[in-house]
Amino acid sequence: MATSDNVTEAVDVLQQLGLKEYEARCFVGLSRLSTGTAKRLSEMTDVPRTRVYDAVRILEAQGLVEIQHSSPQRFRAVSLSEATDTLRDQYDTRVDRLRNALDDMETVDDREESSIQQVWAMTGSTAIESRTNELLDKAESEVVFVVGDESLLTDRLIDKLTGMTRSVDLLIGAPTEAIRTAIQEAIPEATTFVSGLGWLRDEGGDDEETAIGRLVLIDRSKILVSTIVPSTNEEHAIYGEGFGNGLVVIARRLMSQGEFTDG
Amino acid sequence: MATSDNVTEAVDVLQQLGLKEYEARCFVGLSRLSTGTAKRLSEMTDVPRTRVYDAVRILEAQGLVEIQHSSPQRFRAVSLSEATDTLRDQYDTRVDRLRNALDDMETVDDREESSIQQVWAMTGSTAIESRTNELLDKAESEVVFVVGDESLLTDRLIDKLTGMTRSVDLLIGAPTEAIRTAIQEAIPEATTFVSGLGWLRDEGGDDEETAIGRLVLIDRSKILVSTIVPSTNEEHAIYGEGFGNGLVVIARRLMSQGEFTDG
């Protein structure tokens, strides 16, 4: 009976989407029922009967549930598609409001000098991918992209790379020869190589091997390196900018000495 | 100085999107700064300095902020587009998970008889519009659509109506002759009329006039009527289904007596 797993999953997600526990449980309960009374719902979801009313009222106000004002009252959930429509709309509205508010805000400019040694840390694959895309978009002359972890080599990324302007040199490093060939085929205009990333691996340590995720060097002046921490599978990245930036300098030096390329 | 309004607006929305107050304030603060230390951030956002660190750490884990691990630490917010990308991705993931979980759930079928007198109440324009669309999609022979409030006559709605199958009769009622003509032009295959909705207005009461929002009658067996409550601008609807449903019977009777049409 995987149903109960799905119930808890659905309840969890609904809570992440902003519903309270009772509201989430009631909505999920109603989703499994064509129609239900407070009593029935309470029995099935373990929400105290006296609290079902509050929860359902809030759900109704959010457009997720309909109420039949009879006695006893009957409740029913809107269809899944209606529910997701409503939730999406709610989300879109919020992001729009956020965008507008942030756009209209005056930025307090401190003129903190941009010291040369800025190295920033970030977490999360989406954020890192988003930054990667932005970097690729702003590239003017050269992109070095070393893929360390196969899982990061998505179709979306290939599309992005193939879509780059001709005037930008593309240097792509793959972890294995097989992958290199595949990439070369998908992106003929790129120069590909097999990356020798051995020096980046923590083979000696007693904990798991720290694999490199991606390494992006843009116009020899911006760099992003990510690793995937084995225990949590989270992607962590560091990012540096500026021709004189320490991290960038090291990367450039390694590049010119052929350290990235095999052998 | 509308900036402070925008700040509170942004903070509010971020909290609705799931951030805590301190996190929201810190993110907004950082969005106005190219870069900031804990001290600076604390001064500008009134978040206790010692709590800035926790807040920022969580923001970093969500991909909304980058941290420079120096002393003192420097923080900065990712760009607005990166932030919304991240948030959208998070949202999409959640809705997908929700959809899957709900889809896979066994529905406990109670065989609650569908008594004839079901009349359901719902709230919120998005939910109501969503339901309206679903009704239009399922219409087989006839659609009566009376628009009471001009604001509901969106392009999206026009598109929806023009896209209906030929085999469905379209009867559209507009609040004024001018709007009727416009609709007739946009949707030539429909029969249009000016609705005489006087009887639906609460002109005698001492509170504001209760305007009707929309009235949708599908295949003479399903009906949805909405009103827009003047004080909050919220849209409330009732919905009935079944040929014998009381609400539907009344609507059908009124239709046949020409009560909806002018004069």
Add this chain to the structure above:
DNA sequence: GTTTTTGTGATTAACTGGGTGAAAATCTAT
């Protein structure tokens, strides 16, 4: 070496939300 700034952790106060019961309103069956 002293003083200031920065960062961490523990502690308290306020709030929110889950859980329970009393009592009002409503319904059902005599």
Add this chain to the structure above:
DNA sequence: ATAGATTTTCACCCAGTTAATCACAAAAAC
């Protein structure tokens, strides 16, 4: 109609969370 059951509202308590403050160690600045 009346008694008893059921439904519904409301107010309250308790626990976990989050906002807010403090004490203190580590690091930088002087």
